[in-house]
Amino acid sequence: MMRAETTAEMLHKMSKELAHKRALLIDRYPNARNSLRIMLSALGVTSVHNAGTTAEVLRQVRSHHFDIILSDYQLEDGRDGQQLLEELRQQRLVALATVFMLITSERAYHNVVSIAELAPDDYLIKPFTADDLHGRLVRALYRKQFFAALYEPLENGAFSDALDACERLLAQDSGFLFDLLRFKGEILNVLGRPAEAQAVYQEVLQQRMVPWARMGLAIALRSQQHLREAETVAQALIEDFPEFMAAYDFVAEVREEMGKLREAQEALQSATMISPNNTARQRMVGDVAARNHDFQAAERAYGKVLERRRGSSLNNIDDYSNLARAMIDLGHVEGAKRIADELRRDWRGSKQGELAALVMDGLCANKEGDPTKAQMAIEKALVLHDGLKADGKDTLVSSKLALDLAHACLATGKEAIAQEMVRKVAAENHQDRAMIAQIESIYAKAGKEEAGKALLAQVGREIVELNNRGVLAARGGDLDGSVKLLMEAAERVPNLQFLINASKAIFTLLEIKGWNPALAKRGLGYLRTAQEKDLRNPKVISAREMYERVSRKYGIAVVPLTATRKQAEQPRT
Template sequence: MRGSACRVSSCRASNATRGAHRASTPTGGRPPVPRRAPPVQRARNRPGFGAFQHASLRHSDATLGHHPEPPMLTASQLKGLRALVIDDIREMRSMLRDTLAEAQIKDIVLAPDARTAVESIRSAPFNLILSDYDLGPGTDGQQLLEYLRQERLLPPGGLFFIISADSTIDRVASAAEMLPDGYLVKPVATEQLLNRIEEALARHVELRPMYAAVHAARFDEGLAQCERFLKAGPRFRVELLRHMSMCQVALGRWDDALLTYRAALKVRSSMTWASIGIARCCLAMGDIDAARQRLTTILKDRPYHAGAYDLLIELLERTGDVEGALKVATRAAEHIPSSVRSRRQAEIAYLADDFEIADTALTKVVRQTANAITRDSRNSALLAQVSLARGDPKRAMQLIAKEASERPGDARTQALAAAIDVQAWTALRRHDEAADAAKRLERAFGVEAEPRTRLLIAKAAFTAGMTAQGMKVLDEAVKAAEGISTAENASTRALAAKVLADAGMTEQATGVVADRSEEAAKEAEAAVRKLRAGAFDEAVEMVNLALPKAPEHTGVLTAAVEIYLMTMRLKGVRPDLLAQVQAALTRLRVRGTADPDRLKRMNAYLQKLEAGVSEPVAEMPDVAS
């Protein structure tokens, strides 16, 4: 697609930008407490490291180098904070407590591990959490943050800092996966820690209404708050643009989101989140090639960026390239060694029938999370499903039986156990046991669970011969995923297609995995063919059906405009079609994704119609050309 504004290449971070994030050096005070961890491995000269080291992993105007620092918080504001310090070494807990006390923070709770921390957080929320990365056996600091976000235990404006003795790029990139408010490398000077906390708190205090609205998923209100703060002045401009784009994407306002991402890149061209945002807009608008090109460029420059990997995987899944998605997921797991990355790699490997990779990755995830609060029975269930695919039903039952015995009151885990048992006993030709497991499975049909768990239940239903019930569960899972996110929708559809294909329902599998935007594009092309055959009313009716399926798809929008224009030229102006043409042309013009020459000719046609001129404008483009 010529002239696409989605094709602007990504820019590398400048040395000046990275310099704004340089590490502070200790300025005295207590000597650092010896750690069990090996000596800090310096990685300042490794590619991509400058973007992370000692940096706030959220984007604030402090990184721009041209904006005055936010004002110091008052003593009363600091005194009113409630802080939680988590470290498995008592001396470190005491040292951090004393540091916070120097800043007049009085309400400070200490926790030696993640489980104790969660208990404290459940009892009353904290404004500030400082957590060591290494918390001894069990849950580490990154897994703790993952759990708190998943369970929505962090209040709006609550801050979470990770502190670690390890500054290697693998560790920092892994920590960045959950977007903490900062990552600090030991030894941390008192002044450095307090400056970072104070800077983040000042931002959150001032922008509290915006954070509260976004946290509560009130995106219209969040958008209004962002606009209000931006009109008030340039303070926190980048943070506000980031949250504005989040709200616009959540509301499906892709045109506005594209403008916001461009505005952010004008402030600083190296902001990767904005470049990824443009790629997401391109994908939503149907410009697959532009989205792929931008993401590939980002990952070439920043091979540790989790968000770019996620969106590229989503793109490949949506286009049916499972092998390509597996290659990308494997690269992500190598660069960012976290259980989240390994789990994603395993899911895609299972879709690609690469059960060896899936087994290895899931075994790693189950081992890493065995004693963590992020332990999830779905990991063992998927590993059991992989074992079934590898012809080992006994191992599959052993894996899920352990989970079921340790979580007897968890309905989801028991449903997964029934699903695995049905398939395993059937594979072993133990029909009586399979029938008993099928009875348990029937009770699981009504269990509330996320889409991918529902799909494993549907797979077991097909194995048990309960085809109608399985299709009902599968359809419910696919519909539920559509309301969660585009990424969840893509991965759920891909898994649903595999479940159906494994059950011998190839035709249904093809229908499930089809991307609605691509389906709409084909329908728009068919409408154009009707137009060329002189069936104007039928062409309008067909394109009207295609538009709601992909209202942001550039190709569908362009086809609709041209069909409407040609119909009105030959059959007379219709106010409803004229209004749709005007709105669509405005969107295409603002986003800049349509061919500029074609857009110019369509605008000329529109002006003639609005002026009441009946003769055709020369060289009206064919949609199919």
Template sequence: MSQPTAPHNQLSLRPARVQTRDDNPYARKLFLIIDNVPDMQRAISMTLATFGANKVEYANRASDALAKLARFDFDVVLCDYDLGNDYDGLYLFQEAKERNLLKPSSVFMIITAEARVERVISAAELAPDGYLLKPFTGEKLRQRLDKAMRKRDAFKTVDQALMKEEYLTAIAECDRRIGARDEFMMDFLKLKGSLALKIGDHLTGKSVYEQVLAIKALPWAQLGLAKSLTSEKDYPRARQLFEEVLDDNPRVMECYDWLARIYESQQDPVNAKQVLQQAAQLSSVVVRRQRKLAEVSMKAGDFSTAQSALSRTIDLAKYSTYRSVNDYAALARAQLAAGETKAAQQTSDTLRREFRHDQVASWVGTVIDSQIATQSGQPHRGRELIDNAIEKYRDLSPMLNETTELEFVRACYHSGREDVAVSLVQQIVKNNHDDELMLETIEQVFRDVGRAEDGKRIIAENVQSVVDLNNEAVRLAQAGQLDEAVALFNKAVAELPSNMQIMLNAVNAILAFVHRKGWHESHVSLAHDYLEHVRHTDPANVKFQRLLVAYRTLIEKHGKTQWML
């Protein structure tokens, strides 16, 4: 294939010294070039060839790139910033990271002709390894890649812990490297801060970002501090910091999402909606943002915006891992709220067609249809359909998430099956008794069905029942009645298998039992299973991370390596 010379204003192909194949790191690496201009792809490929790179793949669009990233383990990704159709390289990078399509040691570099992109990237918490402004020489590309690969090598010890989701180990390694004060000290501070926020250790995160800002006013540290303050509910200071970052650069998209979160926490869905609409105008391709825009629009009573955002969500998610039956249920709910029963019926029909042979989708369609029938003046038909859904619920419940179950709760209330709705809500509350966002979502469901006061009472009673049970088990443990404490926690786990805090408290009680009374095989077996369960469902839980360390220490002490996690 002929390889034309790149335009002189884009890339200068000045050869760099080529090492022999045996000692040349470029010869061993697999590259991906993402650019929608074929001439630019070829020009970059030719430059890489002068470094000794000979394994190169190409992608023209974001969807092609994600498909290739899912298929191959790339060592280096060079991605144009402007990918067309509202996609940019930074969004692609963040999407690939969140979907675990990039191995930790991969280098991801953005290439752009826009100088403003530097400011966008510098503010991002989840940022690529660097950027390169067009036009650039081969030597400049080589220098940037060499530095990025050196940085990746420096992070390899942390990468191993991150791959195993052992965040406290990763933070400890960050501390070691920060203490070394080498050229990547700021990078390790940035990683430590983001990991602290990830596991919910907001005080550590706040301390890290304040430490950085005392040295230099870096946008990513401002952003991180604002997130820490939001988690501590210091909303005025957090909002001020987010707005300062946006004043400097209105394309730091995370700020809009977090500002919306603040407004929503303050029961202000109107401003939350406006902030997310601003963000959607700048970048309309983020599924989660469109989904959130729909949610706050429903709370604000703007059913038209909710419908538009959900339709966009469904279109964007159609061929991705974000595809969800819940979006169709939410769209039908928005349509029914606007009095558009025919549109809701079309949504239900589309759901069944798009997810044919899917039991859950068929069941959700029945739930939607029951609400359509009730609202269309056919209450007996609505009751018949909801009774059919109730009958199938037990078999399908292991496949349902809480968002789907709450749609079911709404339908049960609308069709007069309050008994089923209350029973299901009680279980959801007990399994999420310390999850403020989930409890607020449940409160919103009760507001939607006109039972706000009932909802507050049901939530409060069931939260308190879990707190009382937990306190009783803790009291038994503190009184030295460890057998009884472990038994009570195990009983609670059996009744509330999705309550992570109860499960972790059970582990804590078992560890205390073994420390005090010696090895107990069946108890340790349960602790192992509980930790394994939490690892799969909530690995970033800070209590899990701490208990995992304590559990491993105990296993090593007793030499029972067969129970190691």
């Protein structure tokens, strides 16, 4: 029997493998990059790339796979490594197998917490020696190698395969037992098996009172609709570990689900006091505050988002619109006009950007009591919107921007046009509480609250009817008819529910009647769109597993999920 390698032997092996690793050094100062290069060269790493700006980082990571990324915390133009890491992860440009380390001389409490929240593989405080770097790198690479069997299925959304890999690793005698149990619990939660996840976390908590196990337990409880108990567990976690930031987001989500919007906002704002640089959370604060009519808090949060996102590839038209909308609600019309000007400047040449700016112009003019100016702006906006639609590019207009345009149409007497736009957004986002709340808000602002409620109720009935036609056909044994009806529903209303139903119906038919390449392509297309909407949704995962099972039955190569990256930046047309 072969002897298993000891940890010391594995670390020694990883040290030797440094010579085969490709590294990317990120620092705005050439001398600092050169010092790091010399340090890595002494450790045997010779394939080293450099980047002095985030634009160069994005170009490099799109062109090469890196085993190691070392980034200084302070980047160019006031940006920082936290923003960069957020950008790379959201665009899925950094593989799970890549070691990402942040280097900082920043010891301020808030920034260190912010770095830790993003969970890089490690961070180094300046000054450090080559030996310090060597020890950190070797251990991080050893960990990456051990978990390699998990990373591939996780990155491809194959969570059942990831669970199998996790079980195999658990059968080994390693020093990563609790890390593996953490992975197992998270995967079970994602797969929609919360009772099993709960058992895993309770097993861990019997041995160690670690924060992540308490967080996982709260998630499992929520999935089983034990909302009050889930809130209690997560709130106790915050009290014991106030720097465990994910707990605040979770508490806010549970409270919102329970209808406690004001308390949800309080939880999020408590988190931003500790870690102010997380833009995703700041946007959540803005959204919840706006629904609470706390427009001052919304303005502050949206302003922070725009401040940190401007100039990055995560810069988003909706960030400008969100801030301008909050300003208009506060009566800060001049400020909203300045945001519209900034949008035109930052998104010069973008038709979506000009559309959003025109909508802001119309809403500002309406707030100022200038109906003629408002009408002119909205007429131009509608011409631009119709042009995008004629070019087949209306899908590039976000749901939020579409609702802002509908709001402007309502405010200028174009109720029929507004209703058509709202109907489409409501149908495609009928399970999104925030989007439905925004629809209710624009009708309330226009003094047409009852009309808004009636429209939403009608859309809800139509969705149920449209879905039931296909489902009932399947139950009656008419699989071909069911596929046709569900495909029609997904084409008309590409919401998550219809996309999943159409994909599953197609692969059920193929499993029974044999492989059809054209039909399979349609099914995979629906699945890809659903994955882009919500990758970790248990229903999406179930549809993915069905696709993989049927493909393997007929010996067809499974298309990896990594081919379906959702870009954060909207194409500029």
